[in-house]
Amino acid sequence: MKLSTIFVQALLVPLALAAAAPKLEKKVSYDGYKVFRISTHHDGAIIKEKLAPFAAVPFNLNTEEHLDVAIPPQDLAAFKALNLETEVLHENLGADIAEEGKFAAYDGPSAQAVPSLNWFNSYHSYADHVTFFSDLQGAFPQNSELITAGTSVQGRSIFGIHLWGSGGKGSKPAVYFHGTVHAREWITAKVVEYIAYNLLVQYSTNATVKTILDKYDFYILPFVNPDGFVYTQTNDRLWRKNRQTRSGSSCVGTDINRNWPYKWELTNGASTNPCAETYKGVAAGDTPENKGLVAFTKSLAAGKGIKLYIDWHSFGQYILLPYGYDCSARAANHARQTTLASGVASRIAQSYGTRFTYGPSCSTLYATTGSSVDYLTDVSKAELAWTIELRPTGSSSSGFILPAAQILPSAIEQWEGMTYLLTTM
Numbered sequence: 129m130k131l132s133t134i135f136v137q138a139l140l141v142p143l144a145l146a147a148a149a150p151k152l153e154k155k156v157s158y159d160g161y162k163v164f165r166i167s168t169h170h171d172g173a174i175i176k177e178k179l180a181p182f183a184a185v186p187f188n189l190n191t192e193e194h195l196d197v198a199i200p201p202q203d204l205a206a207f208k209a210l211n212l213e214t215e216v217l218h219e220n221l222g223a224d225i226a227e228e229g230k231f232a233a234y235d236g237p238s239a240q241a242v243p244s245l246n247w248f249n250s251y252h253s254y255a256d257h258v259t260f261f262s263d264l265q266g267a268f269p270q271n272s273e274l275i276t277a278g279t280s281v282q283g284r285s286i287f288g289i290h291l292w293g294s295g296g297k298g299s300k301p302a303v304y305f306h307g308t309v310h311a312r313e314w315i316t317a318k319v320v321e322y323i324a325y326n327l328l329v330q331y332s333t334n335a336t337v338k339t340i341l342d343k344y345d346f347y348i349l350p351f352v353n354p355d356g357f358v359y360t361q362t363n364d365r366l367w368r369k370n371r372q373t374r375s376g377s378s379c380v381g382t383d384i385n386r387n388w389p390y391k392w393e394l395t396n397g398a399s400t401n402p403c404a405e406t407y408k409g410v411a412a413g414d415t416p417e418n419k420g421l422v423a424f425t426k427s428l429a430a431g432k433g434i435k436l437y438i439d440w441h442s443f444g445q446y447i448l449l450p451y452g453y454d455c456s457a458r459a460a461n462h463a464r465q466t467t468l469a470s471g472v473a474s475r476i477a478q479s480y481g482t483r484f485t486y487g488p489s490c491s492t493l494y495a496t497t498g499s500s501v502d503y504l505t506d507v508s509k510a511e512l513a514w515t516i517e518l519r520p521t522g523s524s525s526s527g528f529i530l531p532a533a534q535i536l537p538s539a540i541e542q543w544e545g546m547t548y549l550l551t552t553m
C-alpha cells in the first residue's frame with residue numbers, strides 16, 4: 129500500500145541509525161498531527177493518490193467506506209485545500225498520546241493481596257503488566273499458574289496465565305485468548321486482564337463465575353507481541369508488527385497475524401513487502417513469536433481441545449467469525465457461531481449501548497491470510513474462533529489511542545459479553 133511505504137520511508141533514516149547505535153533512535157513525535165476520517169465512497173484509491181505527496185500515516189486497511197489517516201502539521205494546509213469530506217478523530221494526536229501516557233503508578237496488591245481495581249483506571253508500562261500478573265496469580269495459587277508460550281525476537285517471554293476450577297489444572301476444554309498481537313492495540317491487554325481478574329476474584333462469591341471456571345480451563349496470553357508493545361512505549365506509539373529484521377530490507381517487522389502456517393501462501397490477504405504493515409514474512413510461521421504460539425496452541429488442541437479462541441484487537445467494534453482467507457468460505461458450524469455472536473453483541477450493548485457488528489471476517493471487514501483465527505478453526509479444530517475488534521468505532525473520536533477513561537467501560541461490556549458466551553456456548 130502506497131501510504132504505508134511513505135510512512136515507512138519516513139522511518140528509514142532513524143532505523144538505519146539505530147542499527148549502529150540503538151541509543152540514538154528517537155521517539156517518533158505525533159505532536160500537531162491531526163487525524164481525519166475521510167469518506168471514500170468506495171474509491172479509496174483515488175483518495176490515496178491525493179494523499180501521496182504527504183507524510184501521512186494510515187490507520188485502517190479497509191477503505192471501502194472511509195480512510196482514517198494522521199496528517200503531519202506541515203501538510204495540514206495542503207490537506208485542507210483538497211476539500212475532502214472529513215471528520216476529525218484527533219485534533220492533536222501527540223497531545224492525546226501524551227494524555228494516554230500518563231500512567232498511574234501500579235499500587236500493587238491490596239490488603240487481601242489482590243491487585244486493586246485502580247489498575248483499570250490507566251494504561252501501564254510493560255514491566256507493570258508483568259508484575260500485575262505475577263501478583264494476581266500469587267493471590268490465587270489454587271486456581272492459577274503463570275505460563276509461557278515461547279519467546280519473542282528480542283528474547284521476551286510470551287507469558288500468560290492459566291486458570292482452572294474445581295476439576296483441577298488442565299481437566300477441561302480450553303478457552304484461549306490472545307492480546308496485543310498488534311502492538312498499538314493497547315486496550316486489548318486491559319480487557320483480557322479484566323476478564324482474568326474477574327474469573328479469579330469472583331470465583332468464590334458468584335455462582336455464574338464458579339460455573340464458568342469449573343467448566344473450562346482458561347489460557348490467557350496478554351502480549352503475544354511483547355517486543356512490539358514495548359516499542360510502542362519507547363519509540364513509536366503507532367507501531368503494529370513485531371521487531372524482526374530481514375536480510376535484504378532495512379524495514380523492520382512482520383505481522384504475526386499474517387504469519388500463521390495456514391493459507392499463508394494465498395496472495396490476497398497480506399503483503400510480501402517487508403515495509404508493509406501486513407508483511408507476512410518469508411515463510412509460513414517464520415516469526416519466533418508464531419513458532420512459540422503454534423507449539424502452545426498444538427498442546428492445547430492435543431489436550432482437552434479448544435472450545436473457544438479469541439484474538440483480541442482494536443479498533444472498529446466488530447465480532448469477526450471465520451474465515452479471513454476467503455470471503456465465501458464458512459465454518460462448518462457457521463449458523464451456530466452467528467447466533468452466538470449475535471447474542472454476545474446484544475449483551476455487550478446492554479452495559480453502555482456500545483454497538484458491535486458481527487459476521488465472517490473476510491466479508492465483513494477485509495481478507496486476511498495466515499491469520500490465527502483460520503489456523504485455530506481448521507488446524508486446531510477450535511469450536512469457536514473469533515477476532516474481536518474493541519472500541520472505538522472511530523466514527524466519533526479517537527482510534528488506537530483510546531482514552532484511559534474508556535478502559536473500564538470497555539472491559540465491563542466485554543466481561544458481560546463473555547459471561548453470556550461462556551454460559552451459552
Ligand SMILES: *[C@@H]1O[C@H](CO)[C@@H](O)[C@H](O)[C@H]1NC(C)=O
Pocket residue numbers: 334335336337543544547
Ligand atoms: C455474577 O456474575 C454475573 C456475570 O458478571 C452477573 O451477571 C451477576 O449479576 C453476578 N451475580 C451476583 C449475585 O453478583
Ligand SMILES: [Zn+2]
Pocket residue numbers: 310313441442
Ligand atoms: Zn489488530
